[in-house]
Amino acid sequence: MLHQKFFNRFVIRQIIWAFVITYLLFSLYLVIFKEYNFLILVLPGILFGLAFVDAFQTKHTIRKNYPIIGRLRYMLESIRPEMRQYFFEGELDGKPFNRRERSIVYQRAKNEKQTISFGMQDDPNRLGYEWAAHSIYPKEVSDFNFRTTIGNDQCKQPYSASIYNISAMSYGALSKKAIISLNKGAQLGGFAHNTGEGGLSPYHRSGGDLIWQIGTGYFGCRDEQGFFNDQLFAERSQYPEVKMIELKLSQGAKPGHGGLLPAEKNTVEVSKIRNVKPHTTVHSPSFHSAFGNATELAYFIKRLRDLSGGKPIGFKICIGKKSEFEDIVKAFKETGICPDFITIDGAEGGTGAAPLEFIDYMGMALSDALVFANKILKEYGLRDQVKIIAAGKVISAFDLAKAMALGADACYSARGMMFALGCIQALQCDSGHCPVGIATQDPLLYEGMDITDKSVRVATFHKNTMKAFGEFIGACGFSKPTEITPDVFHKRIEHGKNINFKEMYFSQS
Structure with missing residues (x-):
């Protein structure tokens, strides 16, 4: 042979x-x-x-x-990914988002027909299938401007946030036209736009409300050695469009992993935004230099709040070791310093490029993390002071309602908003060759984006998703997000047996 x-x-x-x-x-x-x-x-x-x-x-x-x-x-x-997507992929195939999920975002962003004919395509008898129990006494929801106030007793400038906002995506990872379109969309729709850890770029400042995210590199508020700079932070946190500050401890795409800005990408423009030397390789470490334990984190949060003039301060985390998260909450209790919000990023979050081991095998899933964080905050008597924001594959009304049933007060979406911009899930985000001009710095690719059109699509997607959310929770018998209960949501765990989320997650709480 x-x-x-x-x-x-x-x-x-x-x-x-x-x-x-x-x-x-x-x-x-x-x-x-x-x-x-x-x-x-x-x-x-x-x-x-x-x-x-x-x-x-x-x-x-x-x-x-x-x-x-x-x-x-x-x-x-x-061309294998394109061949699969265009010729062989079914409506429920495709990762990380299937065609049906992508299609509903496109339809809502374009304000097109959002109904589906001829019945469900999913199998309600498959293991893992999730569904919501409707009520024979539905509520009529007429106001779809769902908001929550973020800011506890220690905050001087609380912010009334939409329950659905744009998740963290930096300029550099996304093109200038993509950032401008997102921010103008946030302005049109009355929701917030998270800057990502790459700093406050002029493209972020296009009229929409901002959540300034600060990562381990302290971009935009660092000194020449890369340490946190009080003066720069105080100056930029006072921008009127900056409504909240989010300290990033870890993210779902790559928890516990740092970052690298190659010298060729560190242009003069980028260096000014990030406050680094141009044309040099800049490392974002996997840890913060401003604090090294839970108590120091608490005092750093107070430092940020004081320097910002009392704006809402929170942190973003993909939960790993449960004991470490509990230590953080315990430190808040002992010091009396309490953040205004905590963003829980599920391991399924993923706009950031990362090694396979970090994307697929690191971090806690969003549902489990929400339940755990909610539980620990209640045990230490801090839940009323801290709002929880959920992030990780939240694109539909069902996703929103499910996250809130498990403890979230509001949600972020990154990839959903990218779909609204026109993302086709080409999976080329880290290559610089995004075919639709979103995740690239190539002018030949992003010049084709029409900011006016794309910003309207982002706002329209948000508006239609809020309308769908209102209709969805109304069908379940609720009139506002705070009424949603976990017993309404069910999951098939074996053939012939369903269990509701209250039994699954809270029976031993």
Whole structure:
């Protein structure tokens, strides 16, 4: 069998060479004796060159064994995601978001038909299927401007936030036109836009409310050594559009992982926004230098609140070790310093590029993390002082209601808002070659974005999602988000058996 395989490979390679050389000689003959133009030699010359390179290169065995045609393998592999998405993917296939989920965002962003015909396509009998119990006494919800006030007794400038806002995405990761469109959409729709940890760019300051996120690199409020700078923070936190400050401890895409800004991406513009030296490689460590334990974190939160003039201060975390989160809450209780909000990022959150081990195997899922955080805050008597914001694959009314049933007061969405901008889930976010101009700094790609159109789509998606949320909770018998209870949501855990979220998550609380 091995001899046969070798013989087949040998024969195929010789056939390829014979074809290429014959084609080249025949073309040369036509040029010499038939007076054809030398341009006729271009194609056979290219084929001969490719065959020669493939035969003598050492990096790819397939190309060496099968010159020219071996390249088809890499070409087909490169378009595999597009082939699957356009020709073979079903309505409930596709990761991290299936086609039906993406389609509902597109429809709501464009204000198109949002109904589906001919029944459900999901299987209600499959294990893991989740559903909500409706009421025969539904409530009519007429006001879809659902908001929650963030800011406890220690806050001087509380903020009335929408329950659905734009999650953290930095300028640099996203193009300037994408950032402007998101922010103008937030302004039109009356919701907030999280800056991401890349700093307060001028593109973020396009009229919408901002949540300024500060990560381990302290971009926009750091000194020359990379440490937190009180003066810069005090100055920029006073911008009127900055409504809240979020300290990022970790994120769902890469909890416990730092970041790197390559020198080639650190342009003069980016360096001014991030307050770093241009054209240098800048590291974001995996830990904060401003604090090293829970008590120091509490005092740093107080420091931020004082410097900002009393604006709401919170932190973002993807929960890992439960004991560490409990230690943080315990420190808040002991010091008397309480954040105004905590953002719980589920491990399924994912706009940030990261190694596979961090994306797939690190961090607690959003549902479990919400229940745990809610439980610990209640045990220490701080739940009334701290609002919880949920982040991680929240794009539909069901996702919103489910998060609130498990303890959230408000939600973020990153990828949902990217879909509203026109994201096609090409999975090229970290390549710089985003085909729709969102996650790229290539002017040839992002110049095609129309800011006026895209900002309206973002606002329209938010508006229609809030309307869908109102209709959804109304059908369940609730008139406002704070009334939602976990017993309304169910999950199939085995064949013939469902369990509601109250039994699943709170029976032992």
